Amino acid sequence: MSENNNTEMIPENVMEGIAKMNTDPNNAVNPAETLDLNPDNQGIGRMAQMRIYLGKMFRMFLFQKDWFVLPMAAIIAGLVAFAVGANLFETMEGTLMGSFALACVCVWNGFFNSIQSICRERAIVKREHRSGMHITSYIAAHMIYQAVLCLLQVIIIMVVCYLLNVRMPAKSLVTPFPMVDYGITLFLITYCADMLALFISSFSKTTTAAMTIMPFLLIIELLFSGSFFTLPSAAEPFTKLTATKWGLTALCAQGDYNSLPMVSIWNSCVQMKDIEIEGKKPVYEVLKYIEKNDMRDEFCLLTAQYNQKPEFEFSRKNMLKCWLWLVGWTAVYVLAAIIFLEFIDKDKR
Amino acid sequence: MNIPVVYFFIALLFKLFQSIGYCFIFKKCNVAWYLSFIPFVREYNVSLCADREKDGKVYTIVAGIATLIELFNHFIPENLSVLKTILLIIYVGLLITTEIYMIRVLLGLIEVFGRKKNWIWMFVFLDAVTVLIWGLSPKFVPSKVVIRVKKSVLAKEFGQNITAPEEGLLINIKKRTVVDFFRKKTLIKDIHMFIPKGHMVLLLGGSGAGKTTFVNAVTGYEKAKAKIELDSRDIYHEYKKILYKIGFVPQQDLIRGTDTVQLTLSDSADLRIPKGVSSDVKKARVKKVLDEFGLTAVKNSLVEKLSGGQRKRLSIAMEYISDPTLFVLDEPDSGLDGVVARGLFERLRKIADEGKIVIVISHTPDRVIELFDDVIVLAKDETKTGRLAWYGPVNEAYEFFGKNSMEEILLSVNQKDEGGEGKADEFVGKYTDLMKEKVG
Numbered sequence: 187m188s189e190n191n192n193t194e195m196i197p198e199n200v201m202e203g204i205a206k207m208n209t210d211p212n213n214a215v216n217p218a219e220t221l222d223l224n225p226d227n228q229g230i231g232r233m234a235q236m237r238i239y240l241g242k243m244f245r246m247f248l249f250q251k252d253w254f255v256l257p258m259a260a261i262i263a264g265l266v267a268f269a270v271g272a273n274l275f276e277t278m279e280g281t282l283m284g285s286f287a288l289a290c291v292c293v294w295n296g297f298f299n300s301i302q303s304i305c306r307e308r309a310i311v312k313r314e315h316r317s318g319m320h321i322t323s324y325i326a327a328h329m330i331y332q333a334v335l336c337l338l339q340v341i342i343i344m345v346v347c348y349l350l351n352v353r354m355p356a357k358s359l360v361t362p363f364p365m366v367d368y369g370i371t372l373f374l375i376t377y378c379a380d381m382l383a384l385f386i387s388s389f390s391k392t393t394t395a396a397m398t399i400m401p402f403l404l405i406i407e408l409l410f411s412g413s414f415f416t417l418p419s420a421a422e423p424f425t426k427l428t429a430t431k432w433g434l435t436a437l438c439a440q441g442d443y444n445s446l447p448m449v450s451i452w453n454s455c456v457q458m459k460d461i462e463i464e465g466k467k468p469v470y471e472v473l474k475y476i477e478k479n480d481m482r483d484e485f486c487l488l489t490a491q492y493n494q495k496p497e498f499e500f501s502r503k504n505m506l507k508c509w510l511w512l513v514g515w516t517a518v519y520v521l522a523a524i525i526f527l528e529f530i531d532k533d534k535r
Numbered sequence: 536m537n538i539p540v541v542y543f544f545i546a547l548l549f550k551l552f553q554s555i556g557y558c559f560i561f562k563k564c565n566v567a568w569y570l571s572f573i574p575f576v577r578e579y580n581v582s583l584c585a586d587r588e589k590d591g592k593v594y595t596i597v598a599g600i601a602t603l604i605e606l607f608n609h610f611i612p613e614n615l616s617v618l619k620t621i622l623l624i625i626y627v628g629l630l631i632t633t634e635i636y637m638i639r640v641l642l643g644l645i646e647v648f649g650r651k652k653n654w655i656w657m658f659v660f661l662d663a664v665t666v667l668i669w670g671l672s673p674k675f676v677p678s679k680v681v682i683r684v685k686k687s688v689l690a691k692e693f694g695q696n697i698t699a700p701e702e703g704l705l706i707n708i709k710k711r712t713v714v715d716f717f718r719k720k721t722l723i724k725d726i727h728m729f730i731p732k733g734h735m736v737l738l739l740g741g742s743g744a745g746k747t748t749f750v751n752a753v754t755g756y757e758k759a760k761a762k763i764e765l766d767s768r769d770i771y772h773e774y775k776k777i778l779y780k781i782g783f784v785p786q787q788d789l790i791r792g793t794d795t796v797q798l799t800l801s802d803s804a805d806l807r808i809p810k811g812v813s814s815d816v817k818k819a820r821v822k823k824v825l826d827e828f829g830l831t832a833v834k835n836s837l838v839e840k841l842s843g844g845q846r847k848r849l850s851i852a853m854e855y856i857s858d859p860t861l862f863v864l865d866e867p868d869s870g871l872d873g874v875v876a877r878g879l880f881e882r883l884r885k886i887a888d889e890g891k892i893v894i895v896i897s898h899t900p901d902r903v904i905e906l907f908d909d910v911i912v913l914a915k916d917e918t919k920t921g922r923l924a925w926y927g928p929v930n931e932a933y934e935f936f937g938k939n940s941m942e943e944i945l946l947s948v949n950q951k952d953e954g955g956e957g958k959a960d961e962f963v964g965k966y967t968d969l970m971k972e973k974v975g
Contacts, residue, residue: 234810245794310791420617531756
């Protein structure tokens with residue numbers, strides 16, 4: 187409510203407050219009664235500060251519409267499951283496409299969770315830092331809060347996929363439970379993207395600046411995912427920078443990509459069946475022979491053998507490598523966020 | 536002679552013409568003429584002539600980086616084509632940025648010379664010729680020139696530390712400098728004073744006079760070359776220990792809107808009150824402060840639902856919760872009407888009467904001036920450095936400046952281009968003499 191020169195506009199409770207402030211005899215503080223609240227070496231520790239900020243964040247989850255990311259995750263997961271979920275973990279192509287789409291959903295969710303979380307209250311953070319707030323406590327609170335958010339989103343994605351009959355990986359590599367392995371991978375992708383967005387938010391002066399950088403990063407994440415787009419060999423090293431690359435690799439590895447049939451060559455052959463050479467249709471003849479002898483699956487598996495990708499090797503070592511890369515990048519982003527935010531006092535007034 | 540060499544010499548010739556043109560423009564703008572022959576320095580000085588120093592700084596930094604990349608690219612082996620490509624992309628991006636910033640600088644130059652904006656096309660396409668015309672023709676005269684101050688006309692300095700006669704805040708600031716674009720800039724200097732406990736002090740000063748710098752230096756947030764003592768304890772040396780003895784309330788109400796008043800204050804108490812204090816004492820303190828600041832009725836409301844006055848009181852209460860000895864407020868009355876502002880200042884008076892030191896920055900102090908004990912007047916001298924023009928009782932300030940209100944005092948020390956009387960140096964000198972007389 188704005189206040190202007192017209193005193194009639196002042197709300198009643200404000201006037202009551204001022205009146206109380208200035209007339210209440212209890213307000214005349216007797217110096218003898220003043221508590222010595224500031225002896226030396228006071229100030230609460232980092233853990234205590236972290237707990238305070240964590241409390242604030244969960245309250246803001248309710249009041250600041252941060253909860254909105256949860257239904258949004260369900261909607262996006264539903265769309266992706268509907269569009270590309272049919273052949274996930276059933277064929278090579280379906281697995282690659284579906285895993286890529288799932289990795290993108292996770293990156294999208296992670297980005298949206300925290301891209302504005304620091305920059306929208308940057309001035310407040312600066313004030314609190316001046317009053318003794320530790321940046322490490324503040325970032326640690328964000329890390330815990332965002333981890334909970336990411337976990338909830340992953341659970342939502344998995345439930346939505348299950349309800350829409352999207353096939354889940356049947357085998358596990360690290361834990362005894364395939365769903366747990368799958369969930370950990372999805373969580374690590376989301377959390378890695380989340381911490382990258384938190385880092386962007388830590389140095390962006392405004393929400394507009396952060397939201398401008400976000401699509402740019404999203405393009406990099408999608409383009410440099412490694413396996414989905416064919417990149418020149420010179421660009422290959424850059425794929426190591428993205429969460430999508432390691433997420434996609436982990437998902438395909440757990441889905442045992444290299445043991446799945448390949449259908450794209452069969453489909454291409456079917457499209458070319460009417461090609462005539464010297465009055466004959468050789469492709470049609472071959473396809474007819476394969477179908478007649480019930481060899482289609484054998485054909486698809488044979489073509490798949492020639493298109494296996496060593497990076498999608500179904501092994502515990504491969505899976506752990508992908509997870510470690512994701513954890514490593516998450517740690518780098520967190521560290522960078524802390525370092526950048528430590529310079530918040532240098533912000534122009 | 537092959538074609539690239541011819542192009543090179545033609546480009547060099549144009550650059551020479553451009554430098555000669557700027558040489559004359561610099562003379563007109565009171566800038567050292569020879570700087571027009573040094574690349575990057577020339578463009579920065581053009582921005583000074585154009586009154587667009589900020590754009591000039593960005594241009595110079597970006598152009599410098601672009602040149603470094605260009606040079607570096609020559610030494611990269613051909614087989615590292617990826618690196619070369621990346622650097623080329625960055626180089627192109629930087630080149631576009633420099634062009635944009637140069638256009639901004641040139642538009643400023645056109646404005647200073649009072650010409651039509653269409654001249655920008657001449658600068659873009661016929662740079663050397665246009666600069667030569669502007670430099671050589673007497674018809675092109677700038678409306679303002681770069682001010683360079685001679686050391687002989689600088690305002691007097693007191694230059695010696697004072698001592699504290701009793702408990703309170705002792706301020707001895709020699710100077711506060713920052714390095715801005717390879718140059719040392721003095722923001723404030725030569726400020727010496729002692730504020731006793733129980734005093735409420737008004738901090739007065741025009742825009743850029745160094746009020747915030749002064750406050751930051753006094754509270755230890757931005758350290759100056761100074762000795763600041765609160766109750767005989769060095770704030771700079773013991774900053775972390777006595778951080779909570781100092782409360783600073785910023786001008787904006789920087790509070791999260793989506794939390795309740797009570798929880799906001801309770802979190803502040805948890806953050807600011809020592810860990811040894813029991814939760815019962817903290818709760819009692821929160822309750823007391825809510826009462827004192829008239830916020831009990833709205834304690835369960837969200838902060839974003841509060842009125843401006845309530846939010847301001849909450850912002851103050853958040854700092855007051857730790858019972859600070861030194862309480863600094865940056866324009867607590869901004870955006871508040873007379874009645875609400877008065878209530879707030881009366882509350883601050885009571886805090887001072889509790890034996891605290893309250894320093895308040897305000898641009899409209901006359902409506903509550905009787906509540907203040909002293910006034911600090913900061914003024915921007917000829918070198919744009921914040922100086923102390925007065926510290927003492929309010930009534931004596933009127934006498935010293937020969938004015939009847941704080942607003943008039945402010946006008947007298949403000950610079951002429953800000954609509955003031957431009958007497959800053961005069962009063963800084965007069966106050967320095969007075970100080971010398973008092974201290975001996």
